[in-house]
Amino acid sequence: MRQKIVVIGAGFAGLELVSRLKGTDCDITLIDRRNHHLFQPLLYQVATTVLSTAEVAWPVRRLFRKRKDVTTLMADVTDIDRMRKKVICADGTKVDYDWLAVATGAGHTYFGHDEWERFAPGLKTLEDATTIRRHLLQAFEKAELTGDDAERQALLTFVIIGAGPTGVELAGSIAELCHRVLPSDFRRIDTRATRIILVEAGDRILAGFDPKLSEYAASALQQRGVQVRTGAQVTDITAEGVRIGDAFLQSRTVLWAAGVRASPAAEWLGAETDRAGRAKVSETLRLPDDPSVFVLGDTAHIVSAGSMVPGVAPAAKQQGAYAARVIRAALRGKPAPPPFRYRHQGDLATIGRNAAIIDLGRLTLSGRLAWWVWGISHIYFLIGTRSRIFVALSWLWSFLTRQNSGRLITQSDKVVPRNDRQS
Known part of the structure; x- marks a missing residue:
């Protein structure tokens, strides 16, 4: 019988996991409350009129349109029944799983206010x-x-x-x-x-x-x-x-x-949490009492080499890739890979035109060179050639003309309360 793998959250960890499971004899269900994957590192450029929304987000269904083994559901998960191995959605839909990966991200925290x-x-x-x-x-x-x-x-x-x-x-x-x-x-x-x-x-x-x-x-x-x-x-x-x-x-x-706070996923799982609501997982990224459940990305409290793994995109992608390795090994009846080890790839931040900083540990960069490295690295991690070209052109236009293309006022003034997020 084909194994059923459910992935909750179409963020960096979730997408990496699904991508790495290509070719396995499994049925994969990817659930997210939104229909798109978001490249969060450039979200501030949408907020400040540099980029449009379509340049930093991509429809999840399109990303996996050629994967017949992947079913995408746009649904709001409200609970997980670990005893019966079912994911429960707000509309009453229940999705069975043999393996479950929870990568539902984080929302804002206002520290009690x-x-x-x-x-x-x-x-x-x-x-x-x-x-x-x-x-x-x-x-x-x-x-x-x-x-x-x-x-x-x-x-x-x-x-x-x-x-x-x-x-x-x-x-x-x-x-x-x-x-x-x-x-x-x-x-x-x-x-x-x-x-x-x-x-x-x-x-x-x-x-x-x-x-x-x-x-x-x-x-x-x-x-x-x-x-x-x-x-x-x-x-x-x-x-x-x-x-x-x-x-x-x-x-x-x-x-x-x-500040940020993890989604309520740990509550669904009945897992032990840290102060930010992240579920504490083992060195194999699974719940200590349930090896069929992975918790990844901002949802998880992960310790590697004695330090907590940061909530950044490269870390989430590494976790998704590792979870895929564990599942593949189990499906083939092979020994599990060694415990997860986070490989820090450096910290980057930009201040503005010709000014950025890069901290690689022993090597640090600042100024114009760091700004170019920052831009190239972000373009590299975008999904698809079209996105890379469009973002590069938008940046070039802004750089040469000192004009931003996304200066449109949309939405009403009505405030819509936000719940904790998935992905």
């Missing part, structure tokens, strides 16, 4: 990106209209909370938008006067990078007009702005890049 979400959107999905883009562009449009100087200043003050790679890249890209792209478009306001404030509770930005690279990034941001505030604790966020310590800063656009 979920009420802040409506005032400070985060960046995890295409919907988040288009919402942020709308907030940014509408701020300039409203500033052009108003005759109230105080309101105009509040509209032209953007606050980004959290100075990890996402926060830094957002701040740098918004600075490019304000200083290089928009100035000639407006008549009553000077977009170059926009205040961009990057807030970090820690003592330096990009804490995961070499301190010298963090220092370079902070200096590069400041040269682009970004105010960097470290050691700053956010205590409240409202529609009027953000309170940092005891001081209240008027701002109509506050963006959240401060």
Whole structure:
């Protein structure tokens, strides 16, 4: 009888696992609540008008259209019955499995202040990106209209909370938008006067990078007009702005890049979790009490060589590839491969045009060369030749003309609450 493999989540880990299982005598079901795979590392460029949504996302069904062994379901998983080996969806659909891989990603965490979400959107999905883009562009449009100087200043003050790679890249890209792209478009306001404030509770930005690279990034941001505030604790966020310590800063656009929390997958599995809600797995990426269940990517708490594996795309892809090796070995009746070992490929972040940082451990790069390496590496990891060409052309157009092609205001002002995400 053909084995049934169910993969929940069409992110980097899930796609890698399904791709690596090609040619096995199995029936594979890939479930995701959305119909597309998203290249999250470039999502901030959608939010800041550099790229369009179609350049960073691809329909899952199209990716596996030639794989007759793969069935794709667009469904919202709500529970997992491990005893009966069934995945349960919101509409009542139940999917049987012999092997299960849960790679449902992570959502935002507001550290006990979920009420802040409506005032400070985060960046995890295409919907988040288009919402942020709308907030940014509408701020300039409203500033052009108003005759109230105080309101105009509040509209032209953007606050980004959290100075990890996402926060830094957002701040740098918004600075490019304000200083290089928009100035000639407006008549009553000077977009170059926009205040961009990057807030970090820690003592330096990009804490995961070499301190010298963090220092370079902070200096590069400041040269682009970004105010960097470290050691700053956010205590409240409202529609009027953000309170940092005891001081209240008027701002109509506050963006959240401060923290993530795993999807509720660990609850479905009844698994032990860490403080971020990630399921703790064994050195073979499986539940300690159930070797038929893998937990991968941002959903999993994985320790390799004594350190926790970071929640980045290369790590997720390595986990998906490893899970495929384990399943293949079991299907062939061969010994399982050695325990999973994460191979760190370096940390990258871009600050803006001609400025990026790369931390490879013993080797670090910054500046123009790092920016080119950053761009080439991201294009390389995009899916399909068409995507690589389109993104490269969009970047070339932006570089040569200092114009971004995605400056469209879409969606309404209605706030739609978000649930924890799959993929």
